[in-house]
Amino acid sequence: MWLYLAALLGLYFLRRWYRERQSVEGLPEKYVLITGCDSGFGNLLAKPLDARGLRVLAACLTQQGAEQLRKATSQRLQTVILDVTRTDSIAAATAWVKEQVGDKGAGFKL
Structure with missing residues:
Protein backbone atom coordinates (compact mmCIF):
# COMPACT_ATOMS: atom_id res chain seq x y z
CA MET A 1 0.00 0.00 0.00
CA TRP A 2 2.78 2.44 0.92
CA LEU A 3 4.60 1.64 -2.28
CA TYR A 4 1.44 2.42 -4.28
CA LEU A 5 1.00 5.77 -2.51
CA ALA A 6 4.68 6.63 -3.02
CA ALA A 7 4.37 5.84 -6.74
CA LEU A 8 1.26 8.05 -7.06
CA LEU A 9 2.97 10.86 -5.20
CA GLY A 10 6.04 10.51 -7.42
CA LEU A 11 3.88 10.64 -10.56
CA TYR A 12 2.10 13.72 -9.24
CA PHE A 13 5.38 15.59 -8.67
CA LEU A 14 6.79 14.44 -12.01
CA ARG A 15 3.71 15.77 -13.79
CA ARG A 16 3.86 19.04 -11.84
CA TRP A 17 7.56 19.49 -12.66
CA TYR A 18 6.88 18.85 -16.34
CA ARG A 19 3.96 21.33 -16.49
CA GLU A 20 5.95 24.05 -14.75
CA ARG A 21 8.74 23.71 -17.29
CA GLN A 22 6.37 24.42 -20.18
CA SER A 23 6.75 27.89 -21.59
CA VAL A 24 5.32 30.04 -24.33
CA GLU A 25 7.84 31.58 -26.68
CA GLY A 26 7.85 35.30 -27.41
CA LEU A 27 6.01 36.43 -24.27
CA PRO A 28 7.23 40.04 -24.58
CA GLU A 29 5.38 40.31 -27.90
CA LYS A 30 2.12 38.82 -26.61
CA TYR A 31 -0.78 40.85 -25.25
CA VAL A 32 -3.46 39.85 -22.80
CA LEU A 33 -6.55 41.90 -21.91
CA ILE A 34 -7.88 41.37 -18.40
CA THR A 35 -11.01 43.04 -17.03
CA GLY A 36 -11.79 43.64 -13.37
CA CYS A 37 -8.23 44.50 -12.40
CA ASP A 38 -9.08 46.85 -9.53
CA SER A 39 -9.16 43.89 -7.16
CA GLY A 40 -9.98 40.23 -6.99
CA PHE A 41 -9.13 37.67 -9.65
CA GLY A 42 -8.29 40.21 -12.37
CA ASN A 43 -5.79 41.96 -10.13
CA LEU A 44 -4.29 38.66 -8.96
CA LEU A 45 -3.89 37.48 -12.56
CA ALA A 46 -2.47 40.72 -13.98
CA LYS A 47 0.52 40.87 -11.61
CA PRO A 48 2.11 37.47 -12.31
CA LEU A 49 1.44 37.71 -16.05
CA ASP A 50 3.22 41.07 -16.07
CA ALA A 51 6.08 39.54 -14.06
CA ARG A 52 6.38 36.74 -16.65
CA GLY A 53 6.88 39.31 -19.40
CA LEU A 54 3.50 39.56 -21.11
CA ARG A 55 2.12 42.93 -22.15
CA VAL A 56 -0.90 43.19 -19.88
CA LEU A 57 -3.76 45.50 -20.84
CA ALA A 58 -5.58 45.86 -17.53
CA ALA A 59 -9.13 47.19 -17.48
CA CYS A 60 -10.09 48.80 -14.17
CA LEU A 61 -13.38 50.32 -13.06
CA THR A 62 -11.79 53.17 -11.09
CA GLU A 99 -4.36 51.43 -30.54
CA GLN A 100 -2.10 49.67 -28.01
CA VAL A 101 -1.85 46.41 -29.94
CA GLY A 102 -1.68 47.88 -33.45
CA ASP A 103 -1.11 45.45 -36.29
CA LYS A 104 0.00 42.74 -33.81
CA GLY A 105 -3.67 42.31 -32.95
CA ALA A 106 -4.86 41.26 -36.37
CA GLY A 107 -7.06 38.61 -34.76
CA PHE A 108 -8.64 41.01 -32.27
CA LYS A 109 -12.35 41.34 -32.90
CA LEU A 110 -15.25 42.59 -30.89
Whole structure:
Protein backbone atom coordinates (compact mmCIF):
# COMPACT_ATOMS: atom_id res chain seq x y z
CA MET A 1 0.00 0.00 0.00
CA TRP A 2 2.78 2.44 0.92
CA LEU A 3 4.60 1.64 -2.28
CA TYR A 4 1.44 2.42 -4.28
CA LEU A 5 1.00 5.77 -2.51
CA ALA A 6 4.68 6.63 -3.02
CA ALA A 7 4.37 5.84 -6.74
CA LEU A 8 1.26 8.05 -7.06
CA LEU A 9 2.97 10.86 -5.20
CA GLY A 10 6.04 10.51 -7.42
CA LEU A 11 3.88 10.64 -10.56
CA TYR A 12 2.10 13.72 -9.24
CA PHE A 13 5.38 15.59 -8.67
CA LEU A 14 6.79 14.44 -12.01
CA ARG A 15 3.71 15.77 -13.79
CA ARG A 16 3.86 19.04 -11.84
CA TRP A 17 7.56 19.49 -12.66
CA TYR A 18 6.88 18.85 -16.34
CA ARG A 19 3.96 21.33 -16.49
CA GLU A 20 5.95 24.05 -14.75
CA ARG A 21 8.74 23.71 -17.29
CA GLN A 22 6.37 24.42 -20.18
CA SER A 23 6.75 27.89 -21.59
CA VAL A 24 5.32 30.04 -24.33
CA GLU A 25 7.84 31.58 -26.68
CA GLY A 26 7.85 35.30 -27.41
CA LEU A 27 6.01 36.43 -24.27
CA PRO A 28 7.23 40.04 -24.58
CA GLU A 29 5.38 40.31 -27.90
CA LYS A 30 2.12 38.82 -26.61
CA TYR A 31 -0.78 40.85 -25.25
CA VAL A 32 -3.46 39.85 -22.80
CA LEU A 33 -6.55 41.90 -21.91
CA ILE A 34 -7.88 41.37 -18.40
CA THR A 35 -11.01 43.04 -17.03
CA GLY A 36 -11.79 43.64 -13.37
CA CYS A 37 -8.23 44.50 -12.40
CA ASP A 38 -9.08 46.85 -9.53
CA SER A 39 -9.16 43.89 -7.16
CA GLY A 40 -9.98 40.23 -6.99
CA PHE A 41 -9.13 37.67 -9.65
CA GLY A 42 -8.29 40.21 -12.37
CA ASN A 43 -5.79 41.96 -10.13
CA LEU A 44 -4.29 38.66 -8.96
CA LEU A 45 -3.89 37.48 -12.56
CA ALA A 46 -2.47 40.72 -13.98
CA LYS A 47 0.52 40.87 -11.61
CA PRO A 48 2.11 37.47 -12.31
CA LEU A 49 1.44 37.71 -16.05
CA ASP A 50 3.22 41.07 -16.07
CA ALA A 51 6.08 39.54 -14.06
CA ARG A 52 6.38 36.74 -16.65
CA GLY A 53 6.88 39.31 -19.40
CA LEU A 54 3.50 39.56 -21.11
CA ARG A 55 2.12 42.93 -22.15
CA VAL A 56 -0.90 43.19 -19.88
CA LEU A 57 -3.76 45.50 -20.84
CA ALA A 58 -5.58 45.86 -17.53
CA ALA A 59 -9.13 47.19 -17.48
CA CYS A 60 -10.09 48.80 -14.17
CA LEU A 61 -13.38 50.32 -13.06
CA THR A 62 -11.79 53.17 -11.09
CA GLN A 63 -8.82 55.47 -11.55
CA GLN A 64 -7.67 54.63 -8.02
CA GLY A 65 -7.59 50.90 -8.81
CA ALA A 66 -5.65 51.58 -12.01
CA GLU A 67 -3.07 53.70 -10.18
CA GLN A 68 -2.56 51.09 -7.46
CA LEU A 69 -2.04 48.37 -10.05
CA ARG A 70 0.44 50.47 -12.03
CA LYS A 71 2.46 51.09 -8.86
CA ALA A 72 2.67 47.34 -8.20
CA THR A 73 3.74 46.31 -11.73
CA SER A 74 6.23 47.06 -14.49
CA GLN A 75 5.90 49.60 -17.28
CA ARG A 76 4.72 46.84 -19.65
CA LEU A 77 1.34 46.81 -17.91
CA GLN A 78 -1.03 49.46 -19.24
CA THR A 79 -4.38 50.35 -17.72
CA VAL A 80 -7.67 51.59 -19.10
CA ILE A 81 -10.86 52.61 -17.30
CA LEU A 82 -13.72 50.31 -18.28
CA ASP A 83 -17.28 50.07 -17.02
CA VAL A 84 -18.70 46.97 -18.71
CA THR A 85 -22.27 48.19 -18.06
CA ARG A 86 -21.80 51.22 -20.35
CA THR A 87 -21.65 50.88 -24.13
CA ASP A 88 -19.62 54.07 -24.57
CA SER A 89 -17.02 52.83 -22.07
CA ILE A 90 -16.75 49.51 -23.91
CA ALA A 91 -16.33 51.30 -27.25
CA ALA A 92 -13.63 53.59 -25.84
CA ALA A 93 -11.75 50.65 -24.28
CA THR A 94 -11.98 48.71 -27.54
CA ALA A 95 -10.46 51.61 -29.47
CA TRP A 96 -7.73 51.93 -26.83
CA VAL A 97 -6.87 48.23 -27.06
CA LYS A 98 -6.66 48.41 -30.86
CA GLU A 99 -4.36 51.43 -30.54
CA GLN A 100 -2.10 49.67 -28.01
CA VAL A 101 -1.85 46.41 -29.94
CA GLY A 102 -1.68 47.88 -33.45
CA ASP A 103 -1.11 45.45 -36.29
CA LYS A 104 0.00 42.74 -33.81
CA GLY A 105 -3.67 42.31 -32.95
CA ALA A 106 -4.86 41.26 -36.37
CA GLY A 107 -7.06 38.61 -34.76
CA PHE A 108 -8.64 41.01 -32.27
CA LYS A 109 -12.35 41.34 -32.90
CA LEU A 110 -15.25 42.59 -30.89
